[in-house]
Amino acid sequence: MPAPDVAALLAELERSEPAAAEPARVAVEWLTGGEALETISQLDVCEFLWYTLPVKVTGDRQVIARALGRLLLLGGMDRYAALCDSQTTAQILRAYAREGEEAGTTAYQQALEATGVLPPDITELAWSSIMGPEELGAHVACAAALELAIMSGEPVDREALTRRWLTSPRSELGGDCWLNRVHGERLNRWVLGRGNARRELAQPFEVRLHAPIPAPAEPHLEPLWWLLGMAVEGVRLTEKFNVSRAMVTESVDRFGWDALTTGSIRGEADVPTLTTLREIAVHDLRALRRTGRKLVLTPAGRGLARQSESLWTAATTALLAPAKGEHDFEISVREAALMLLADGAALPYEELRDRILEVVNGEGWRSAAGARVAPLDLSAPLGELQRRLDALDLRADCSWRSPWQLTSVGRAAALAALRAQALRPRQYAGMG
Secondary structure, X not given: OOOOOHHHHHHHHHHHOHHHHHHHHHHHHHHHOOOOHHHOOHHHHHHHHHHHXXXXXXXXXXXXXXXXXXXXXXXXXXXXXHHHOOHHHHHHHHHHHHHOHHHHHHHHHHHHHHHOOOOOXXXXXXXXXXXXXXXXXXXXXXXXXXXXXXXXXXXXXXXXXXXXXXXXXXXXXXXXXXXXXXXXXXXXXXXXXXXXXXXXXXXXXXXXXXXXXXXXXXXXXXXXXXXXXXXXXXXXXXXXXOEOHHHHHHHHHXXXXXXXXXXXXXXHHHOHHHXXXXXXXXXXXXXXXXXXXXXXXXXXXXXXXXXXHHHHHHHHHHHHOXXXXXXXXXXXXXXXXXXXXXXXXXXXXXXXXXXXXXXXXXXXXXXXXXXXXXXXXXXXXXXXXXXXXXXXXXXXXXXXXXXXXXXXXHHHHHHHHHHHHHOOOOOOOOOO
C-alpha cells in the first residue's frame, strides 16, 4: 500500500472539511518536520498532542488536534487519529489551559508512560532529558520496537525488549549497537567540556574510558567490606547514633586513618573518614539503614555484598556523587582531581590544588561574589574527595601531610568513577 501523501491528503481535506485544512497543515508540519508521514510513530503523535501542541503551537489546540485526527484518518492511520480525538488528549489539553504548564506536563508524562511505548531506563542506560542525535535515534528506534510489540497483542517485557534492542548488533549501524553509539556520544561530549585546560586534561580519557573498568582481581574496598560485614549482625550505635568507640578505634588500627586528636580516641567525631564511609554506605549505596540504635543491611546492601562487581560499580560511582550541599562546581573540582591522579602521580596538595584552579577557572566557574575561584574555594570539595578516597582505601598514604597518590586499585577506581560521570544522562537544570 503506498504511503499517504500529505499534500494530497490536505487537498482532500480542503474539499471535504475546508475549516479543518489549515489547522491540519499546521499540525502535520509540526508533527513530521517536513518528513514523510509514514515516518511518524505513536510516540511522535503523543509528544506532539500532549506537549508540543499545548506548549509551542498557538491557536485553538482542541481544533488543531481534531483537524490532525481527520487528516490521519484520511491517510488510513486510524490508531493515531484516535489519539487526536481521545479523552486523554482532551484532559491533558484542559490541564494545560486551566492549571498551567507544570500540571499539563505532569499529566502528559503520566499518560505517555501509560502507553507502554516509552523506552524505560535500564541498568546499562538511563535516558537523558537532553538527547544528542545518536541517543535520540536510539530512543526513537526503541519506541517503535515497543509499539510494534504491543500491537502484536502479546505481553511485552519493556525492559527486556529495550535492553535487547539497545545491545544487539544492527546492520543499519554497520554491525554496531545503539548502546555503544549512545555511550560514544556521551563520552565525546564529556571530553569536549568547557575551557581549553579542561579539554586538554580530559582528551586522553576518551579512549581510556571507552570500555567498562572491571573490579581489580586484588583485594579492594576493604573498609566497605568490613562495614557491610559488621552490619550483618547489626552495628550497635550510641545514644547519639554514632558507632561505638571500640569500632572507631578498630577502624583506625585497620586502615591507618587520621584522627582529629593526639590523645585517645573518644568517638566517631574524632575520625571523620569513618563517618564518610558510613555516609557512602547509607546515602550513596543505600546499603545500610538505621533501625533504632543499630545500622543494618538493607536488601540492596545484601545484594551488593553478594556481588563484588556491583559493589565496585556503586562504590566507585560514589567518588563523584554530590555530598549534602554540593553542586556542579564541587563535582567539577573532584572530577579534575581524579583525572590528575589517575596515572599514579604523587602530587603535593598545593600542586594538585593549583592545577585544579587552572581547570575550573578555565571552565568559567566563579565565586559567589563573581571573582575567579581562589585556593580557599577548593578546600571543601577536595577535603570531601580525600575522605572518600581514604574511606574506600584508595590512597597510598592516608596521612593529611602526605602527597596525594592513588594505589593501583585507586587508579582503577578513578577511571571507573570518571566513566560513570561521563556516561551519566544529561538533564535539564533542576532535574537532577
